[in-house]
Amino acid sequence: MSPRAHLVPAALAVWAAALAGLLWAWWWAVVIGLAAGVIGVLVLRFTAGATARPVLRSARPAAVAIAVAGPVAACWIGVQLHTSAHHPLRTAAERGGPTTLRFELDDRPHGLRTSGFGSRQGGVDLVRAQATLEDGGRLVVLAPAATWRTLLPGQSVLARGSLAPARPGEPTVALLRVRGPPREVTPAPVWQRAAEALRSGLRDAGGALDPEPAGLLPALVVGDTSRLSPRVVEEFRTAGLAHLLAVSGANLAILCGAVLLLLRLLPVGPRGRAAGAMVALVGFVVLAGPEPSVLRAAVMGAVALLALVLGRERSALPALAASVVVLVLHDPGLAVDLGFGLSVVATAALVLLAPSWAARLRDRGVPAGLAEALAVPAAAHLATAPLIAGFAGEVSLVAVPANLLVAPVVAPVTVLGVVAAGLAQVHEGSARLVVELAGPAASWLVAVGRHAAAVPGSAVAWPQGLAGGAALAGAVAVVAVLLRLRRVRVLLAAVVVGLAVVLAPVGVFAPRWPVSGWAVVACDVGQGDAVVLATAERGRAVLVDTGPDPVPVLACLRRLGVRQVSLVVLSHLHADHIGGLAAVLAERGVGAVAVGPSREPEWAWEEVREQARAAGVRVVELGVGQRLSWPGLELDVLGPRVVPRGDENTAVNDASLVLRASTPAGRVLLTGDVELAGQAGLLDAPVDLRADVLKVPHHGSRYSSPAFLAAVRPKVALVSVGAGNRYGHPSGVLLDTLARQGALVLRTDRDGDTAVLPGPDGPRIARRGDPIDN
The missing domain is CATH 1.20.1280 (Monooxygenase)
Incomplete structure (x- = not known):
């Protein structure tokens, strides 16, 4: 050995x-x-x-x-x-119930972004933090962001909340859900206060940039994603760039490498350079916050620095193995931590694979700098792909070129971010100037992530969990072994070229999705609504609701090739129907935004008006009896027909716009979240509710009357619903009623994007994953 x-x-x-x-x-x-x-x-x-x-x-x-x-x-x-x-709190957590505990925070509270549902506004409204109890047990805390997000590691707090069992596979003894603010809070350690001052200075200096690069800069430098757009997060994940958004050994290797490079220009000996690199490493730990994840990254960064910066590959692997032993013994929870696994595997790839790959490329005439630039992201992506596939359920096919494109700017923007954080403590103007210098690089990163994620087939689905990760690891190992055989290598190269020649034109010129002639598409946007109605004008459509988040609705429009949205109709102002509006306004040409008579919730109405105003788009109100026409599409406004009553959520739901769309595939009834009272109002009105396709009200909740469903008599029922939602949607009773009436029920949580097309005997259905001839 x-x-x-x-x-x-x-x-x-x-x-x-x-x-x-x-x-x-x-x-x-x-x-x-x-x-x-x-x-x-x-x-x-x-x-x-x-x-x-x-x-x-x-x-x-x-x-x-x-x-x-x-x-x-x-x-x-x-x-x-x-x-x-066997901790006593674990038994108490199994029973549940309220309790009051004193604990010390182990890390910074991290925001949990929610999509919003009903009248609840989406965004970061909860934080999650690890804590240590006075008797040494570890605890996970979920608490309101407004009063907890400013707390720092090392602070001891008293909190009252309800206990719940910890997630399996974690060394924590319980989960504590807290509703109120922390009490009896002790001061944070001085180094934690210093770290927060540096991070705050960097966030404030980032105001010199546009919102997306401004939110990206702190994430790149210190892993602070509090101001990062969820759209950027999703695009980076698809493009294989998500590792840039977390503190890793690479951050430390970049910073220490920059310090070593600077010191080599000065009359400083090897010991002085090593001391300077160590000071930079300690300073970065202070900047990012001396939390377990940062300390882990510091160890991995030191190993990567040892291998790649100092050129001592022979000592790097033993140091990496020793680091794993020490860290896992210190904190066994790291064994199931994705970040830890990615750090170890990526560092091992940089130590074992990248140097030899780069050497082989140089032997074949590739310039040294380009050889290393190609070898490093390829080795890191290949090694970490099984872990990412098992966790995320997909494999990025654009990760290597995307990482190659961003590699030249990651180091400069990281170093400039650290400099800006330091300068912000003494002179804000100088810090903003340095941030502006980093701005083009940060914008380039956003652009690469966006365009890479938009490439057709940029990521392919893969089985999640341990089995999926192991399967991909096995496949990679088999291919690696086969590539050592010259004849097999030539054969594999021929197969890859053949597939590229045959399948690439098919994917470009005859894509499986969207199917030709689609009239209506229910987009899979999770627990929310977004329905696209085609017009006869290529690339133009009407969008009814925008879902809870920007990423899914934009992805659906992109897949459908919709460049212009003639009208965005918001059936009502609940968060799961308006969450993607700002992104649609920013990314697609929008003719107008239409709303119904309701202006509740007030926060949502103000948000819609502000977003439309910022985009220069008019907001119009639709009323019963109106008809809107485009080539190949007509919309009739049928409701609301009642004065909303009941609790706030029900009143807003019953005030939903109800639209009848006349399309080449037949009549489509779009019902928003209208409930029993709203449906009764429609039944009492002199209006023909019959439709070939029904967008089932309120994500398939139980509040749909059999009389209403019988009046519609749909051949196809589309249920826009999120997988595993906590509301019990869709109702089994509702699904049984539709089935007895002979309707074909399709659900976005199971069927994904679902299209309705004209057929010889009525509407025809195509799902995104169906064969091309469906």
Whole structure:
């Protein structure tokens, strides 16, 4: 065994012990740790003596390491997980109920972005934080963002809330849901206050840029995503750039590398340069906040720096393995932490794969700088793809070129961001000037992520979970082995070229989606509504509601090739129907925004007016009896027909605009979230409700009357609903009623984007995942 790999089996044993103890039961950590120790002892005995072959004797150092690390992991990790599993608060959490606890925050509260539903405005309204109880148990806290988001690690607080069981696979003993503000808050440590001052200065200086690059800069530098657009987050994930939004070893390697480069220009010896790099590393830890995730990144950054900046690849792998052993023993929860796994695997790829790949490219005549620029993102993406696929359920096909395009600007924008954070403490104007210098690079990153995510087929679906990640890892390993065989390598190259020649034109010139002749598409936007109505003018459509978030509705319009939206109709002003409006106004040419008579909730009405005003688009009100016409499409306004009554949410729902669309595929009834009173008003009115297609009211809630459904008598019922929603939508009773009436029921949570087309015997259905000839 190579001397560089002697500690690798020990690191894998420690990691496996913690992983099994967390995912199965605490005693599995003991079993696997002791089993690893026994294996190490057996290898030592088998390789003892002068008669052992040299190749076997070379495994003895690794056997010694695993013989020591295995039992240590069994005892140390086993005790921690046993204590967590038998903590008295865990039993209390199973029963639930209110409690008052004192704890100390371990990390900064991180915002949880919600889509909004009903009258609730979407956005960051909750924070999640890790905390340590006075008796040493670990706790997850969910609390209101307004009063908790400014707290810092190291602060001790008293809070009253309700207990709930912790998620499986975490070393925490309970989840505490807090409704009120923290009480008896102690001061934060001085270094935490200094770190927050630096981060705040960077956020304030970012005001010199446009909103998207301004929100991206703190995320790139210190992992602060509080002002980052959810659209940018989604695009970076699809493009394989999400690693840039979290503090990682790369941040530290970039900063320390910049310091080393600067010191090499000065008369400073090797020890002085090393000391300067260490000062930069410690300073960055202070800037980002000395939390567990940052400390983990500091260790990984030091390893990457050792390998890539100092050129000591031989010492990097043992240092990485030793870091894994120490970190997992210190915090077993890292064994199931995606960020930790990505850090370790990416660093290993940079140490083991990237140098040899770059050398092979140089041997083939590729310039040195370009060879490294190609090898580094390719190695990192290939190594981390199984983890990302298992977690996100998709594989990015544009990650390598996207990372190659952003690689030249990541280091400069990171260094400039750190400089701006420091300058902001002494002179805000200078900090804003440095931020403006970083602005073009930050804008380039946003543009690359946006265009890469917009490439057709930029990401392909893959099975989630451990099985999916293992399957992709196995596929990558098989391909890597096959590529070592020259004949197979030539054959694989021919297959790839053949697929590109055959499938690329098919994907470009005869795409599976959208299907030709679509008239109506119910977009899969999660727990919300967004329905696109085609006009006879190519690239133009009418959009009814915009869903809860900007990314899904924009993605749906992009897939359909809709460039101009003649009219955006907001059936009512609940968050799950207007959440994507600002993005549609910004990204598509919009003729006007139409609303109904209701102006509630007030915050939503003000938001719609402000967004339309900012985009220079008129807001118009539609009334019963109006007819709107475009080539190939007519809309008749049928409702609302009642004076809204009841609680606030029900009143707003019953005030929904009800539209009848006349399309080449037949009549389509669009009902917003109209409930029983609103449906009764429509039944009492002298209006023909019959339709070929029904957009089922209120995401398929139970508040739809059989009489209303019988009056519509749809052949196709479209339910726009989010997977696994907590409202119980769609109602089983409703689905049974529609089925008895002979309607074909389609749900966006299961069928995805669903199109309605004209057919010889009525409307025809096509789903995004259907074969091309559907």
